[in-house]
Amino acid sequence: TSIETIGVMVVQHYEKSDIYSEQDVEFLTSIAGQIALMVEKKRNEETLLQFRDLMDETEDAIFLIDLATSQYLDFNNTALTYLGYSREEMSQLGLIQVVQPSITLEEWRTQVKQVIEKNGMLWETEYCRKDGTLFPVEVSARIWGYGGRNVMIVIARDITERKLVEDALRASESNLLTAQAIAHLGNWVLDPVSGQGFWSPEMYHIFEYSFQAEPPRFDEFLHLVHPEDVPHLLMVNQEAAQTDATLSVEFRTNPARGPVKHILGLIHHRMQPDGTIILLGTVQDITERKQAMEALRESEDRFRSLIENLPIGVYRTTPGAQGRFLMANPAFVSMFDYEAEEYLQNITVADLYVNPEDRKNFSDHLIAQGSVTGVELHLKKRDGTPVWSSVTARVVHTEDGQVSHFDCTIEDITERKKAAEELKRRGDEFASLYEITRDLTIQWDLPRLLNMVVSQAAALLKTPGGGIYLYDPERGDLSVEVSLGAGFPTGVWLALGEGLAGRVAQSLQPLVIDDYQVWAGRAHYYNHIPIRAVLGVPMVYGGELIGVLLVEHFGEVTRPFTQTDVRLLSLMAAQAAGAVHNARLFEATRYRLAEMEAVSRVSTALRTTQALGEMLTLLLDETLGVLDTEAGSIVLYDAEKGGLYPAVARGWFAEIDQTPMSPEEGVAGHVFSTGKVYSVREFVSDPHPRASSRLHIPPGWGGVCLPIRTAQEIVGVLFVSVPLPRELIADEVRLLVTLCEIAGNALHRTRLHEQTQRSLRRLGALHAVDLAISSSFDLNVSLNVLLEQTLFHLEADAAVISRLNTSLYLLEFAAGRGLYTAMASKTRLQLGDAYAGQVALERRLISLPDLATAPPLKNSAFATVESIRAYHAVPLIAKGQVKGVLEVFHRKPFRPDQEWLNFLQTLGGQAAIAIDSAELFTGLQRSNMELRLAYEATIEGWSRALDLRDEETEGHTQRVTETTLRLARAMGLSGEELNHIRRGALLHDIGKMGVPDNILLKPGDLTPQEWAVMRRHPEYAYEMLAPIEYLHPALAIPYCHHEKWDGTGYPRGLKGDQIPLAARLFTIVDIWDALRSNRPYRKAWPEAHVRTYIREQSGKFFDPQVVETFLSMLAQDDQLETP
DSSP states (O other): OOOOOOOOOOOOOSSOSSOOOHHHHHHHHHHHHHHHHHHHHHHHHHHHHHHHHHHHHSSSEEEEEETTTTEEEEEOHHHHHHHTOOHHHHHHSOHHHHHOTTSOHHHHHHHHHHHHHHTSEEEEEEEEOTTSOEEEEEEEEEEEEETTEEEEEEEEEEOHHHHHHHHHHHHHHHHHHHHHHHTTOEEEEEOTTTOOEEEOHHHHHHTTOOTTSOOOOHHHHGGGBOGGGHHHHHHHHHHHTTOSSOEEEEEEBOGGGSSOOEEEEEEEEEEOTTSOEEEEEEEEEOHHHHHHHHHHHHHHHHHHHHHHHSOOEEEEEOSSSSOBEEEEOHHHHHHTTOSSGGGGGGSBGGGGBSSTHHHHHHHHHHHHHSEEEEEEEEEEOTTOOEEEEEEEEEEEEOTTSOEEEEEEEEEEOHHHHHHHHHHHHHHHHHHHHHHHHHHHHTOOOHHHHHHHHHHHHHHHHTOSEEEEEEEETTTTEEEEEEEESSOOOTTOEEETTSHHHHHHHHHTSOEEESOGGGOTTOOGGGTTSOEEEEEEEEEEETTEEEEEEEEEEESSOSSOOOHHHHHHHHHHHHHHHHHHHHHHHHHHHHHHHHHHHHHHHHHHHHHHOOSHHHHHHHHHHHHHHHTTOOEEEEEEEEGGGTEEEEEEEEGGGGGSOOSOBOTTSHHHHHHHHHOOOEEESOGGGOSOSOHHHHTTOOTTEEEEEEEEEOSSOEEEEEEEEEETTOOOOHHHHHHHHHHHHHHHHHHHHHHHHHHTHHHHHHHHHHHHHHHHHHHOOOHHHHHHHHHHHHHHHTTOSEEEEEEEETTTTEEEEEEEESOSSSTGGGOEEETTSHHHHHHHHHTOOEEESOGGGSOOOTTHHHHHHTTOOEEEEEEEEETTEEEEEEEEEESSOOOOOHHHHHHHHHHHHHHHHHHHHHHHHHHHHHHHHHHHHHHHHHHHHHHHHHHHHSGGGTTHHHHHHHHHHHHHHHTTOOTHHHHHHHHHHHTTTGGGGGSOHHHHTOSSOOOHHHHHHHTTHHHHHHHHHTTOGGGGGGTHHHHHTTOOTTSOOSSSOOOGGGSOHHHHHHHHHHHHHHHTSOBTTBOOOOHHHHHHHHHHTBTTTBOHHHHHHHHHHHHHHHHHHOO
């Protein structure tokens, strides 16, 4: 520490020399030091007072924070005002709970670190007042020496007002975007090189371009532009690509495509990251604006002509609520329809005001302001006609300062006001259309969509009624789908040209009828409805008629329909037509999906159904369900039954004649013989049904009959019937054809199934044996399944399987079925003894159909006890080795055919495979056990090697492993999970083998570079253990035991339940054991201190649930240790 000299103390004697000793010097030096301390303290107090005065004078909050304790050292009065605390309250509170309760202490320390690294920092955050409210602040912080320690000085400024301004700015930007959407500005993007680009939807509307088409290339787009304007547009485009300015251009649309529109465009270029340039901009249809400007220009021309001949409206009046005219020029006189200026002398100025009180207000305002410009006044002409005027006036004073008179000029702005009101009305209309269009685009249900269109159309035009007719292109007529009010009845069909809707549909032009009751073209369906005024417009999409949209008045009509109404309803009809078209596409797609689902269900069900009756019932029920009808039938052809016979029927088909018919008889015979689909509008009136069947056919039912065919022949027909007026459409018939094709294939497959059923049963038996062998290594299970199949399929009374003991070369009982006694289970035969011994020795089949005629052999008592009369046996050979013998017994003489004997040998082969597989599995189990023990010994060896490398942690691994297993059991883990946890705990620090000794065993603090190496040991562990498949389930602990619950751990920063449970369990045990153990860099913590730390880190370092379980386990240990 440097020593600063702040002064000199002198002591002197005027009489003697050499009077002071060394002790006196030391004493005086001590006194001088005390005086210096007092002087320094006084200076510090004065500096502190000056600093506090400065702190209290500023409007910003200032805090002095001790970096060591994160507590306040001092703060100014502004800080108390900001936060609402008294100085005593503030002094007792901690930093985080006062200023930023939303951040943790760890986050605060991170901020401090950043301030130190950056030598000061500025950021925005929120502070919390005493009442709990938050407010935004801008914080500036620096590190400063204060009282011999490092403190952080924090200056906070309340930026609430600034934030309010920013919020207002964002709201303003949002309002601007909404206004742009309502204005229907089209925007575009163009690649000048490829000529391709992007159009917003409004572009299609402006240029009347097909919404279904891609945006036109630029050369194609030029065909949409008036030929005279193309050169100018090309020039502006080229200039826009070369300048940073946004250029505007006006052009017209091509008259060859319809009425000419005036377009205003803005063009700008943007440089792409790859150096290429794109053009982008907006276009707006300004046709109406141009027309209004043209009208205004003509008005200005007339006014200019008048100005050239006569002065503009100029007049002079006296001040006051009434006012008298002192002078008026002819233009003014003419404006108010007076014959001469003299007539104005007989009235007051207030007489020209619609509201005379406005004259007084104008006079007072003018006197107060001295002059006004463009004040709008609502005046009236001589005959009372209202006139909107724009007045510019000034006050003329006398020499003594009194008001003398008003000099004024006036302009008639009535037309301008009307134009503004018209523009506002247009804006409101387009806003309503925008809202309606937005609602239509999100509605896919056609009935709801149609009701929405009618309701919104009636609301838009303020009519009590309305309706929609939809056009059916197959029928060529219109149907009433929706009716609002006392309007048209739904379900009515109108031909093109019939009634108002028919005429609109035929002409594709709007039609207005002011009095429907006297209109000669009305349809007779509506004679009883008091319809008065009707407006109908066509709904056209892509050049195709969709329908007709109507709105109507009933009774007395207060406002007839105008061309504006026609235009509005036409715009809405165009939007509605597109919405209806999309809804139909959606319905069609959904119907196609339903068809595919039906076909899939039927196909899947028929593939899994083998019984013919069940299959036909399922086919008919699914078909009728898909078409939403109840009547149908399936008729099959069977020569043995005499021809065509009803196989299954539903609805009224179940009541008709069920006797077989010839292949040429009735509707079914007609379809069966011709192989063609036959549609019937009404079955009862069709000429084909049999007389006996016609008596049971109800009237009003039609439908279709289709052939059911296989690849080679027709095998039957399918009937589906629906009640009139419904008729099956082409899509439904097409679906039925598909279902019939599936049914034909299923019938063919069923018949093949019945022909091969016997072979399949035997194959099924073999499969059952295979399945038993492959799914179980229990030989008894496999052999019992095989014996069960043997007895069933070989129709035997009993069977025995004997295994060859290769050590003693004896046949020993392995399994048996159907035996009366246990004699067979106690029999052991040498090779060559009895029939079984001969079979094994000679490796050949023995077949004895009748033992009464066979030569007697050893062990004949077994045959006597079991009443065996027929004997058959085969050797069990696998891989060239005899495994045993399969014996089959009959208690009656039995002479099998060759197929039976072949199947017996096949079963013998399966038994041999079962025995061989069991022997292999037993050997494999023994090898696996030996390998597992070697793995476990290796893991424990690794663990001991790690402990020996780090003497300070010796024994740590075994302790944490045992404690972790206890904790895992307390958490409900068991079985193989505990084995994985044990292996992971033993190897938790295996990654430290990759850390150099000079880092791992370093007694002092590690450098940041050394910490980076040390923190990689979980990754080293993963890289070392991941290739060992046996240890994959145990990787969680070595790889993740340094992750933290709040996500601040390493190596992957996992958070919460992302951390494997095993790692969460081990982490708390590892920390607990480490803190309780001595280390080179610290001593062991007391037990209570460790538990407190663990409880504090719950939800931060550790899983809260694991913390509670672990602490409970320790508490139980404490109780057990208490004597």
